[in-house]
Each structure stands twice: as structure tokens, then as C-alpha cells.
Amino acid sequence: xxxxxxxxxxxxxxxxxxxxxxxxxxxxxxxxxxxxxxxxxxxxxxxxxxxxxxxxxxxxxxxxxxxxxxxxxxxxxxxxxxxxxxxxxxxxxxxxxxxxxxxxxxxxxxxxxxxx
Amino acid sequence: xxxxxxxxxxxxxxxxxxxxxxxxxxxxxxxxxxxxxxxxxxxxxxxxxxxxxxxxxxxxxxxxxxxxxxxxxxxxxxxxxxxxxxxxxxxxxxxxxxxxxxxxxxxxxxxxxx
Numbered sequence: 001x002x003x004x005x006x007x008x009x010x011x012x013x014x015x016x017x018x019x020x021x022x023x024x025x026x027x028x029x030x031x032x033x034x035x036x037x038x039x040x041x042x043x044x045x046x047x048x049x050x051x052x053x054x055x056x057x058x059x060x061x062x063x064x065x066x067x068x069x070x071x072x073x074x075x076x077x078x079x080x081x082x083x084x085x086x087x088x089x090x091x092x093x094x095x096x097x098x099x100x101x102x103x104x105x106x107x108x109x110x111x112x113x114x115x116x
Numbered sequence: 117x118x119x120x121x122x123x124x125x126x127x128x129x130x131x132x133x134x135x136x137x138x139x140x141x142x143x144x145x146x147x148x149x150x151x152x153x154x155x156x157x158x159x160x161x162x163x164x165x166x167x168x169x170x171x172x173x174x175x176x177x178x179x180x181x182x183x184x185x186x187x188x189x190x191x192x193x194x195x196x197x198x199x200x201x202x203x204x205x206x207x208x209x210x211x212x213x214x215x216x217x218x219x220x221x222x223x224x225x226x227x228x229x230x
């Protein structure tokens with residue numbers, strides 16, 4: 001299994017500002033992901049955080065808006081830039097660990113962001 | 117494209133009632149299927165999974181069978197408890213159960229009353 005912590009757990013921010021969310025895992029993992037869960041909606045993958053290279057973004061998400069860092073195999077950050085109320089969501093960090101011959105994904109507790 | 121459709125919530129049941137949460141999917145290839153649970157104030161946890169047709173995933177009294185012919189993965193529990201109150205998400209991945217993009221349904225909120 002994997003134990004994942006996120007900071008902050010929640011925040012209320014003003015529009016136009018930026019917030020950096022940290023994700024820490026208790027063991028080295030190859031794959032780390034960032035998801036967004038908008039109010040009343042499903043989880044949507046933002047990007048895959050790659051160690052040593054640029055993150056891989058899903059359609060509809062861009063690096064300028066959601067810059068991601070992955071300095072090592074246990075840590076990643078997601079920044080939500082130039083925030084607007086539409087960015088109010090829960091942001092979740094996830095990791096994939098090999099279990100047998102397949103990977104299993106584990107999720108952090110999430111960061112609840114409210115933009116006013 | 118790939119997608120997951122879950123029954124709309126919220127679902128409210130009395131303790132010891134039978135639970136079914138429907139989940140159907142659309143996917144190319146042979147997806148692996150998952151149920152995740154999110155208890156109030158907690159992160160998402162894997163509840164159960166099935167990686168090929170006719171597999172049955174089970175955990176904590178919950179079961180779901182991978183039905184390729186009906187493209188379904190309905191979640192069932194014979195007797196729910198108050199502690200089962202949570203949001204349940206059906207999900208799939210098409211990378212043979214490996215890492216990759218998990219595609220989630222919208223989630224179904226379950227409330228169990230004593």
C-alpha cells in the first residue's frame with residue numbers, strides 16, 4: 001500500500017492568486033497523478049507527474065494553468081495559477097504501485113480549494 | 117471514448133437493507149473495473165476490483181461481478197450498516213489493470229439510517 005499526505009487540506013483563496021499543493025508519499029513510486037473533483041462531479045485526471053521530465057497533461061489542462069513539479073520519487077506539487085471561482089474543487093494526488101503484475105492506485109486525502 | 121455511468125444518488129437506506137448501485141461502462145479493449153469509496157472527510161480508497169470478464173471482486177461484504185455481455189459492474193451488499201455511508205465511485209482503466217488514466221463515474225452518495 002501507500003500512505004499519501006497532502007498540504008494544505010483546504011484553503012480559501014482570492015481570485016487571481018495562485019496556490020501550490022504538496023503531495024508526499026511514504027515510499028518511492030514511479031507514477032504520480034493529479035486529479036480534480038469539481039463539486040458534485042466525477043474525478044478528472046489533470047496530469048501525470050513525471051520525475052525528471054515535464055508532466056504529461058490531459059486534454060483541457062495546460063502547464064501554464066497547472067504547473068507541476070516532481071523533484072523526486074516521493075514528492076510532487078501542483079500549482080493552481082491565476083485562480084477563478086471555477087477552480088473551486090478538491091484536488092487529489094494519486095500514486096500507482098505495482099501489486100503482483102498489475103498496478104494499483106492509491107489516493108491522498110485531497111485538498112479542498114475554494115476561490116472567492 | 118471510454119466512459120462510466122453510475123446510477124444517480126443520493127441513495128438512502130435503512131440499516132440491514134440490501135444495496136445495489138448500478139454501474140455500466142463503455143470501453144475499447146478489455147478494461148479493468150474498480151469500485152472506490154470515499155468516507156466523509158477521508159480520501160478515496162479502493163473497495164474492490166475485477167480485471168477480466170466474470171471475475172467477482174469482493175471486500176467488506178461488498179461484491180461486484182464483471183459482466184462483459186452487459187458491460188456492467190454493479191455493486192451489491194446484502195446488509196448495509198450505518199458505517200457504509202459514503203460516496204461510491206465506479207471506475208475503469210483500459211491499460212490491463214496497470215497504471216494509467218482511471219476514468220470515474222460521477223459517484224453515488226449512500227446514506228444508511230439506523
